[in-house]
Amino acid sequence: MLPLMKLGTLAIRTISKPIAARLKTHAAVHPRFRAAIIWMAQTKYRWATQLQRRLQYGRAVNVAIRPLDEAKAIAAATDFLGELVIFSVAGLVIMYEVNRNYKSEAKKEAKRKQELEALKLKDKDLEKEVESLRLKLQEMEKQLQTRTSWLEYLKSFLFQQASQQQKSA
Template sequence: MQRRIYGHATDVAIRPLNEEKAVQAAADLLGELFVFSVAGAAIIFEVQRSSRSEARKEEQRKQELEAMKQKDEDVAREVELIKQKIEELEQLARGRGLADLFNSRHAHGAEGVKAKPS
């Protein structure tokens, strides 16, 4: 059939292989099948191992990203809290007046100096 496909003469007599050559050809075929099977199995194993490793790395990246997002949210909450405290202090300072605030500090500082024995 192969000879017909390639356009070779089909009336050529093909001699059968002797038993020794047939056994050798079968042994070669089985050996090559074994080698290719082992190589294919090794490739499949390596691809699966690599994909599992990548999946673990991806999961770790997701966890790290989630931790960073949580930390960012915590920092944002702290910033908002600090802004509120600053705003409260500014309102208190406006209500009392800055001069009054400084005077009370100087008065407390002067009392501390007077209380010291020489």
């Protein structure tokens, strides 16, 4: 899994480099885009510098932060946008994988539920069959008792007849 992840990261970075280069060319051509990208770079630089100073000194320090020059600002902003593209694509890939795994698990769960329902139906059918067989067994036992009592009656009757014939003979 790890080599595939590294390969995917490398592919995303390779794809994002031309995007960053194109952003640099657009920054040189379009003045509004250039202004927006420079503003973004300056804002990111100020925030990063302030955060670094807060972490270094443990409190806010009111020192003027010198702005970046235009070339550095454009380079920093395009690098930032390139990284943003990388993380956005990586995030989309992760979201896709999570969604795919969720759907796969949902299918597995639905299959398990279906199998469970089939087992429950089979269990109910078996219970009905056992009950039917139990009732048949009770009926057969009743018939057997009737026949046994009938055979005993017949034996006693025949025994009486035989004993009477012996007495008369």
